[in-house]
Amino acid sequence: MKIIVPIKQVPETSRVKINEETGTIIRDGVENIINPLDLYAIESAIQLRENNGGSITVISMGPPKAETALREAIAMGADQAILITGREFAGSDTWSTAYALSALIENIKPYDLVITGERATDGDTGQVGPGIASFLNLPLSTYTGKIETVNKDHIIVQRLIEEGYERLQLPLPALLTVVKEIAYPRLPTLRGKQKARTIDIPINSGKDIKVKEEELGLKGSPTRVVRIYRPQVTRKGTILQVKDEKTLAESVDKLISFLKEKKIVSF
């Protein structure tokens, strides 16, 4: 079973700072990590390989330093990695990101499955996975919480939806986007880390994958960011402190008044 896992390198979200004057994100000094939600995709690919044999190729589009994220995936257990990088990709929105990744995947076929995380924690869109499925006309299951069975022709999965779950049978090759429930990501192994240090990671530019240059990067992106700004994060709320029986009763009474005032309860 040949599995491709597209991943993204993201800034560690808890450390993101914004320049209040310019409204831009300060990336200096921020640690970059594999998108945490991609770890579930890598782990489910490793488990599938353990049970069915085959190989895992992790791919990423990003600046040259995104190679680190690919090496981390190798350390976890992926077999090989390919990076697409170059100025021509800068400023890509989800449309042109999905386009470039699809072109690379098309270049390294055949494959049985493409597995992605649900979304990246920086952009938060969740659009690239379904976008790749659309470009490559692959049957798609999003929000996949469990892989029930897989054989050479098809895969049966459980998809997490608002009301519970649904079961889908997809012919292969197919694309799954997976959620946290699917697996618990393993830590890198010693052997994996050794491999990660030495493995050669091919670097592809726009010329290496069959793409139209005008569809790449900012100029190929249908959407434009008009501006970014910092949302109001603090609210001037009432905060009460319980010290004894009396303040406990008072606090609860005031909470109930708040609930009434905001029409959260009616009586």
Add this chain to the structure above:
Amino acid sequence: MKKKEVWTVSEINQQQEIKPVSFELLARGRKLAQELEVPLSAIVLGDSLAERELKELIYRGADKVYWVNHKALARFVVENHSNIMQHLIKNYQPQIIIAAATTQGRTLMPHLSIRLDTGLTADCTDLQIEKETGLLLQIRPAIGGNIMAMIKTPERKPQMSTVRPKSIQVLPRDETREGKIIPVDLDDSLLDRRVTHLGYYKSEEEEVNLSSADIIVAGGRGLKKKENLSLIRDLARGLDAGIGASREVVDRGWISYPHQVGLSGKTVNPKTYLAIGISGAIQHLAGMKTAKNIIAINSDPQADIFKISDFGIIGDLFEIIPLLKKKLEEKKLSS
């Protein structure tokens, strides 16, 4: 030239009834359509919906309802829905399409936007029309809610967005509103038969559907052990609320993953969010900070959750919650 419409993608449940989130989309769309002075339409794909269901969309703000009826459309299968939507869009050329940022909308819309060679903005919390250009301005949180971004699709059409559920009030029901229900014939060749839907099943736990809950009562590590989650359940039942949880609570196996709120769980936008024993790690805040009212109960005065709270009590939740429940019940009885 014909005025290019604003479209909303309705969702239906397993009983082939319109889901309430569809009315929220109409409330958003109504505002946009009015500013642009164009008709507002609702698109419905389903199997033998009752006419009253379709009419409800008109009462809630639609001028037109495009209605595609087929047995194969009883369930959402992205390949079918995307093919049919492409077909409709080519025929009718809407300028804006909005769908809900649900598991359906966030699957269908990216699939569709690729096929239409156009832009899509995910999970918007506000939509506006740019005065000078008439373009759609899409406002959404990114980077775990640390920034807000305003995005537009300047050159391509249609302009597409998914909109976060519960981010707008539905319009009052108006039975005097008139509109047109337009049945659209389905060409069978648009059905993609590769994927087989093998059925639904409900989660074992109650009240998992957090995205449609008006009130969410959420518990964190401060609950100390699994058994104490009953405090949250009892309070949630009393308030008719959904049950949320922080990542720690899910990782410890106290409650299942569908309840998890935050960066690696659900993003919710209820009217009221009660955070109980939740310290407010940035990853958790990312999933709930847009709630209209945030109430926090935590023993640590330094907990970050208080910074974004409208109302907070610093104290022992094991004293506060039982007393709150008791007082709420008394008030209910005496009213």
